[in-house]
Amino acid sequence: MPHGLPDDQQPSPLIHPTSAARLAEFREQRFGLFIHWGLYALAARHEWVKQRERLTDEQYQPYFDHFDPDLFDPDAWAEAAAAAGMRYMVLTTKHHDGFCLWDSAQTDYSVANTPYGKDLVGPVVEAFRARGLGVGFYHSLIDWHHPHFPIDGLHPAYAENITHDDRNIEIYQSYLHSQVEELLTRYGRIDTMWFDFSYSKRVRNGRLTPGGKGAADWRSEELAALVRTLQPNILINDRLEIPGDFTTPEQYQPVAPPAQVWEACQTLNGSWGYDRDNLDYKPVDLLVRMLVDTVSKDGNLLLNVGPNGRGAFDPRALESLRGIGEWTRLHGRSIYGAGPSTYEAPPDCRYTQRGDRLYVHPFAWPYKHLHLPGLAGKVRYAQLLNDASEIRILVPDPAVDSGHTRLGALPPGTLTLQLPVQRPDVAVPVIELFL
Secondary structure (H helix, E strand, C coil): CHHHCCHHHCCCCCCCCCCHHHHHHHHHHCEEEEECCCCHHHHCECCCHHHHCCCCHHHHHHHHHCCCCCCCCHHHHHHHHHHHCCCEEEEEEECCCCCECCCCCCCCCEHHHCCCCCCCHHHHHHHHHHCCCEEEEEEECCCCCCCCCCCCCCCCCCCCCCCCCCCCHHHHHHHHHHHHHHHHHHCCCCCEEEEECCCCCCEECCEECCCCCCHHHHCHHHHHHHHHHHCCCCEEECCCCCCCCEECCECCCCCCCCCCCEEEEEECCCCCCCECCCCCCCCHHHHHHHHHHHHHCCEEEEEEECCCCCCCCCHHHHHHHHHHHHHHHHHHHHCCCCECCCCCCCCCEEEEEECCEEEEEECCCCCCEEEECCCCCCCCEEEECCCCCECEEECCCCCCCCCCCCCCCCCCCCEEEECCCCCCCCCCCCEEEEC
């Protein structure tokens, strides 16, 4: 009997419900923490280090032999996320190197057999739940350690014209499904299953990835049905190469809102795993603008931190999270439960809206006046959100104002706000308009 389920609970490829309540909760949350952590944190030079440097299993083994995160403190992780204004997290249970952060019955290649020797997933789940934060699992569909994962164009051991006929993907498929079943039956309610990734259509340098894998290789319909049977209210992302509940643009901001529910996944410095020498950290104001831009297009932002080999967040990452938290503490109501507006924002601004409140986020601070098209006569009060100080609404009279020292005629329907010359000392100012 597959998956250890009773006959009346066996998954069907036709089961693909989406929980409307869970989708609404997801949209309400808006901001989450991605956590990429594994053996690659010891290498400290990108989570794809095994593939990029073509490391053999033997060359990669020292990271397993020395994995002992003595500073691991999931409560500190959860506290940093909550203080930043994050409402959920997604943890890498297994990345492409095949190393598992839990004691899997399917393999010895797990944290249970490292010097640390204890489950890491459970304590993270408990710490985040204790602060009321949602819990999601990232799980790689790829496994460069498994002896039956076929060696393809992305595999560290790949070489042209060399075949590996002794590998049986059906054995790996059973392993993949069994591990997902473990994760979804050991840790209570899981909100999101974040699979990564399919690449049967991946093109690089004008050619398809040799041996690229997709839905047929993962038995994606069956895998999705298993997930939904075990966790009926869960959301599944779009990387199984079958339709998912939400789409996941990575390391770029969409120009226009995607047609589907979506989540932008972004890094602090361009690397997902801990990368000691990557100093290309995004400034806090840029990270806040990315969050605002995402919500203005009805999306969520999943922002990544890669803990180091001792299990601690890098001080630079903590500084970024604290800076974002200073902003969300004052401006959270322009983000949580907010979404896009039907009104068109002027250049260098983003709008979000929550009921009868419209939030203006000027990415560039203008001198004295901000002109908002189509809003004349539709706003009863305006204030800066950071300190609730009034912003005056001006109604220029072209018959009185000459245009030399005062505002002259403006396009019909334009609302004009009179701003302080000094920009508020926050990452991104927000003006709250009461419609």
